[in-house]
Amino acid sequence: MSTTNSSPYVLVLYYSRSGATAQMAQLIGRGIEQVTGIEARLRTVPAVSTVTEATEPDIPDSGAIYCTEDDLRNCAGLVLGSPTRFGNMAAALKYFIDNTGALWLSGALIDKPAAAFTSTSTLHGGQESTLLSMLTPLLHHGMLFCGLPYSETGLSSTTSGGTPYGASHLAGPNSDRKIDATESELCVALGKRVATLAVKLLR
Ligand SMILES: Cc1cc2nc3c(=O)[nH]c(=O)nc-3n(C[C@H](O)[C@H](O)[C@H](O)COP(=O)(O)O)c2cc1C
Structure with missing residues (x-):
């Protein structure tokens, strides 16, 4: 997977608290890497605090590193992931997106393909609405x-x-249900689809 070199990449940008969305990100990355000519770059965002003080280290203890503005600016495509929070994307991801005004102004993401993925604890607890909430800023x-x-x-x-x-996962009431074969296939398919489109649209 891509680190920081200059090869074209699809950015898989996600927030995950208990790990389900992070596992989906890995599967989406696998789908991206099946496409010739493009790589996957996995990045996360820090949690936000209800009080306005820093609560997170600069580098997370485990998993993907935090996304920079350059990671987003230079991507060839984007797959955005968040657990459902009351049928919406998590505040941490929304906070990151709310700070992309300069990118919006520059038009850096125009005409690049994007998709979304989510994890919920209940089957009808807002998968589609969360995916659509991520569509709006994109x-x-x-x-x-x-x-x-x-x-x-x-x-x-x-x-x-x-x-x-977009891709979704039912994590169950205790957030411990494994990603099943169908969910996994669809994560891989989504990554592959965005990567294929990104290669076709590379400028
Ligand atoms: C504040 C809060 C709100 C949540 N809202 C919903 C919800 O509306 N519907 C639902 O099915 N699950 C809801 N969940 C459960 C999470 O979306 C679910 O456990 C998800 O799989 C967690 O993903 P993660 O392991 O990547 O953190 C909520 C969890 C929290 C903490």
Whole structure:
């Protein structure tokens, strides 16, 4: 996977508190890496505090490192992931996006493909609404939002996560349900789709 070299990459940018969204990010990265000519770059965002003081180290103790403005500016495509928070994206990710005004002004993300993924504890607890909440700022940035087509047969057979709006996972009431085979296939397919589009649109 990409670190900081100059090869084209799809940025997988996510927030995860208990790990499910982070595991989905790995699978999406796997799908991206199946496409020739592009790499996956996984990045996360720090948690936000209810009091306005720093609570996180500069480098996370484990997992992906924090996303910089350059990581976002220079991506060839973006896959954005968040756990559901009351049917919406998590504040930590929204906070990061709310600080991308300079990028918006420069038009750096215009015409780049983007997609979204989420994890919820309940089946009808807001997967689609969370995915759509992530779509909104990406459209403001001029990105080309893509979901999953029904040619992905898992979309019709799933009894857990997986939506045409993007990849999703049902983590269960204790957030410990494993990502199942269909959810996994759809994560990989989403990464592959964004990477394929990114390669076609490279400028
Ligand atoms: C404040 C808060 C709000 C949540 N809201 C929802 C919700 O609306 N629907 C739902 O199904 N799960 C909800 N959850 C559960 C998480 O979305 C779920 O456990 C998710 O899998 C966590 O992802 P992570 O392991 O990447 O942190 C909520 C959790 C928290 C802490």
